[in-house]
Amino acid sequence: MKPKEVTIYDIAERLNIAASTVSRGLKGHSSVSLETQKKIAAIAEEMGYRSNNFAANLRTKTTNTIGVILPRLNSSFVANVIAGIEKVCNNKGYNLIITQSLESREKEIRNVKTMFSNRVDGLLVSLSEDTKDISHFDLFFKKNIPVLFFDRVPNDKSVASVFINNEEAGYLVTKHLISTGAKRIAHISGNQEINVYEDRFRGYLRALKEFNLSFDERYLIITDLGEETGRETAKAIVNMKADGVFAANDTSAATCMNELKRLGYTVPDDILVAGFNNDVISRNVSPPLTTVDNPGMLIGEIAAKSMVDHLENQMNLHITSGIILKSELIVRESTGNIPQIEEQKYADEQSRLKD
Amino acid sequence: MKPKEVTIYDIAERLNIAASTVSRGLKGHSSVSLETQKKIAAIAEEMGYRSNNFAANLRTKTTNTIGVILPRLNSSFVANVIAGIEKVCNNKGYNLIITQSLESREKEIRNVKTMFSNRVDGLLVSLSEDTKDISHFDLFFKKNIPVLFFDRVPNDKSVASVFINNEEAGYLVTKHLISTGAKRIAHISGNQEINVYEDRFRGYLRALKEFNLSFDERYLIITDLGEETGRETAKAIVNMKADGVFAANDTSAATCMNELKRLGYTVPDDILVAGFNNDVISRNVSPPLTTVDNPGMLIGEIAAKSMVDHLENQMNLHITSGIILKSELIVRESTGNIPQIEEQKYADEQSRLKD
DNA sequence: ATACAAGTAGCAATCGATTGCTATTTATTA
DNA sequence: TAATAAATAGCAATCGATTGCTACTTGTAT
Numbered sequence: 001m002k003p004k005e006v007t008i009y010d011i012a013e014r015l016n017i018a019a020s021t022v023s024r025g026l027k028g029h030s031s032v033s034l035e036t037q038k039k040i041a042a043i044a045e046e047m048g049y050r051s052n053n054f055a056a057n058l059r060t061k062t063t064n065t066i067g068v069i070l071p072r073l074n075s076s077f078v079a080n081v082i083a084g085i086e087k088v089c090n091n092k093g094y095n096l097i098i099t100q101s102l103e104s105r106e107k108e109i110r111n112v113k114t115m116f117s118n119r120v121d122g123l124l125v126s127l128s129e130d131t132k133d134i135s136h137f138d139l140f141f142k143k144n145i146p147v148l149f150f151d152r153v154p155n156d157k158s159v160a161s162v163f164i165n166n167e168e169a170g171y172l173v174t175k176h177l178i179s180t181g182a183k184r185i186a187h188i189s190g191n192q193e194i195n196v197y198e199d200r201f202r203g204y205l206r207a208l209k210e211f212n213l214s215f216d217e218r219y220l221i222i223t224d225l226g227e228e229t230g231r232e233t234a235k236a237i238v239n240m241k242a243d244g245v246f247a248a249n250d251t252s253a254a255t256c257m258n259e260l261k262r263l264g265y266t267v268p269d270d271i272l273v274a275g276f277n278n279d280v281i282s283r284n285v286s287p288p289l290t291t292v293d294n295p296g297m298l299i300g301e302i303a304a305k306s307m308v309d310h311l312e313n314q315m316n317l318h319i320t321s322g323i324i325l326k327s328e329l330i331v332r333e334s335t336g337n338i339p340q341i342e343e344q345k346y347a348d349e350q351s352r353l354k355d
Numbered sequence: 356m357k358p359k360e361v362t363i364y365d366i367a368e369r370l371n372i373a374a375s376t377v378s379r380g381l382k383g384h385s386s387v388s389l390e391t392q393k394k395i396a397a398i399a400e401e402m403g404y405r406s407n408n409f410a411a412n413l414r415t416k417t418t419n420t421i422g423v424i425l426p427r428l429n430s431s432f433v434a435n436v437i438a439g440i441e442k443v444c445n446n447k448g449y450n451l452i453i454t455q456s457l458e459s460r461e462k463e464i465r466n467v468k469t470m471f472s473n474r475v476d477g478l479l480v481s482l483s484e485d486t487k488d489i490s491h492f493d494l495f496f497k498k499n500i501p502v503l504f505f506d507r508v509p510n511d512k513s514v515a516s517v518f519i520n521n522e523e524a525g526y527l528v529t530k531h532l533i534s535t536g537a538k539r540i541a542h543i544s545g546n547q548e549i550n551v552y553e554d555r556f557r558g559y560l561r562a563l564k565e566f567n568l569s570f571d572e573r574y575l576i577i578t579d580l581g582e583e584t585g586r587e588t589a590k591a592i593v594n595m596k597a598d599g600v601f602a603a604n605d606t607s608a609a610t611c612m613n614e615l616k617r618l619g620y621t622v623p624d625d626i627l628v629a630g631f632n633n634d635v636i637s638r639n640v641s642p643p644l645t646t647v648d649n650p651g652m653l654i655g656e657i658a659a660k661s662m663v664d665h666l667e668n669q670m671n672l673h674i675t676s677g678i679i680l681k682s683e684l685i686v687r688e689s690t691g692n693i694p695q696i697e698e699q700k701y702a703d704e705q706s707r708l709k710d
Numbered sequence: 711a712t713a714c715a716a717g718t719a720g721c722a723a724t725c726g727a728t729t730g731c732t733a734t735t736t737a738t739t740a
Numbered sequence: 741t742a743a744t745a746a747a748t749a750g751c752a753a754t755c756g757a758t759t760g761c762t763a764c765t766t767g768t769a770t
Contacts, residue, residue: 007726018750023727031748050472054412055726058755063409073441074434074652083428086455090466095473097450100441111445117405118450227635254639261641280431280582284609286616286641297429362756373720378757386718410756413725 006049014043026051057119065095066307067120069111071128071152073100076279077249077296078126081151084300085124092308094121101128109136116140122307127152129191134159146310150303152194157322162303164327166196169292170203172329173246173274176290178211180335182244182272185213186237188256189248190225200248200276216240223252230255234263243271244335250275250282253289257334268336278330287333294327361404369398381406412474420450421662422475424466426483426507428455431634432604432651433481436506439655440479447663449476456483464491471495477662482507484546489514501665505658507549512677517658519682521551524647525558527684528601528629531645533566535690537599537627540568541592543611544603545580555603555631571595578607585610589618598626599690605630605637608644612689623691633685642688649682 008022015022017036025032025040032040043049057063066089070078082098089096097118101108108128115123116139123140125147134154140147146160153161177185187204190197201220208215218240223229229252237245237260245260247253253275257267267273267287275282275291282289302323363377370377372391380387380395387395398404412418421444425433437453444451452473456463463483470478471494478495480502489509495502501515508516532540542559545552556575563570573595578584584607592600592615600615602608608630612622622628622642629645630637637644657678 005726009726019727020729020751021749023729024749033748036748052413052726053473054409054418055755056728057409058407058413058726058757059728061755073438074431076429076431076434079429079431079434082453083455086428086453090454090469095452095469096454098437098441098453099445099451100438114445114450118408227638251635258639258641280606281636281639283582284613284636284640286613360756364756374757375721375759376719378759379719388718391718407756410725411758413727413756414758416725 006047067115067123068098069125080296081300084297085304088304103129105130122146162323166199167203170200174204174207177244184242185244186242225252230259234259245273250279254285272335290335361402422470422478423453424480435651436655439652440659443659458484460485477501517678521554522558525555529559529562532599539597540599541597585614589614600628605634609640627690645690
């Protein structure tokens, strides 16, 4: 506390030059000779100087900080996204302020305000489940501060966003279930206001339609997709005599499958089960779950990279409005052993998806 | 960009009072009448004022920001810790800067420097696996900026830290395995330089000793505790004719168990398996894993709360040097069905642990 | 009516880096 | 050698909130 902070003035005094020269010297400005720059750097090091971001920010009105708002932090998928974002931002010298909305629109609004008064240079957002409109981001839109949505993006297609093609993925999973023999496929999903769940459901419907399977309203089971989902849904699934289950995440697929087993059913012989995300759990339950690889880390990296690029190139003043990432169907034992030729077909499907 | 930011000066001018009064009024200082405060608040709202943290920080030399350094962000346990930290900090109005060391001491050192030049008010740290000494935190210690370690804490007992009693937990798991019939227990662990793994191993050894079981060096299998661990260790475990496995995390316990099953062994009949953390995966593999509840969210909350308390009470100038949280043994089928009386014994054990 | 205390509000310096503009020095050319 | 361009460095205002200190109002007690 006592040892005063070293400032550029101290360095300037020590070298008998002006503070402005030190300021410029420290960031390699061309109007300071290389020789002087070296001296400055040496003395700065020696005196234990550290730049004061606040003074700089106050002056430049930029913070080198990116805000991230997430529905919750403790899910496998989100953790991967954060890891990806952190990797990029840290490399580029940006700091991260992270908050969680806990699926509440109100808290999300408060988070946005926090981000706003912290004057983040940009905002990365995955929406809470009860966010229906995005007017609380107007603060940012009005000031032209970039906002990039990912994964759970708003319907408004004009905003910048990064996500996978959930409709296509839902379609592929369902089609796979059908081609492996399922005729009555239940779909465990989340809040249908959220694009990811709605889209997966639409994909599911498309596949049903394509194969002339009728859709019974009872097939769609809306849950919170948490661990309790298994116990809550298994009985309903049995009652509707379903022979296939497509869950919108691996957690619910896994717990549901376990509960089905507990009730005496065999997977995949009695009933096929598929999940979504390719979480660790999907690989370690018995039997391993067929699922869709949802590349969280990549989504995080791409979102962060787009944001940083945007912030650094004053030119590129609009982020490409939608970046759609590829995702892959991963077939495992929970949907039975499919013949080689089928697998090839899926591989083709996947490569088509990638384009 | 064009619409200039509203400052306290604008508000002052509008109300014909001094900026200092506005400043005080906005934070409810007692020297500003309630009436004036209301007027100020109203005008501030109307004009769309937002405080400029940088100006304030520059003046007060405090940032309202807490730094968090973690080994990696994408693990179930760490995600819970972050969620806990965020909850507390967000409530108390602190921002979070989060970085990951990716288990590298070098990156950790860079992270510390970043935190330092960002002038965080305090630092929460879980160490990387190759951090042997903590001299890179001297920057903070010297300046008396609080640093609180959690989970992976340094050996130096004089620094503030929050963690569970890993030795005791390791002891209880092992004792449970023994009392359920295991005599040759393998221990899958991580880098023994890390306190959590070392302590769990010591607890394991203590239980072995207590029950007069000899320890064979081959029993200790050091891995990265990742998903590959199962495939890598199962064969070795079979070769040493172990009848029990205690893994230092659930991921490795689960993958190991699955691999053992694939090799034709039955859990718990042929071999008992126990994990650590009570991750989602521990509840959803077959059979469910006996494990230890490692309360990540609670650890995060307590660490954050201690830090915030410390920052707010200038008085309490030293954080209690060690906060040890209780953790519970959770017995599931992977270690067999134990008679009721045994369970009672464990309940007692657990409540003893809590004191 | 005078004095004194409590309640309010303002003045002005301060925090440290940035940057447009000016001034000085050095190099280059006719 | 004088004149002009290029390189280098400094001046001083600026960003916006904070706070110790002073000053002005009220209200109350004597």
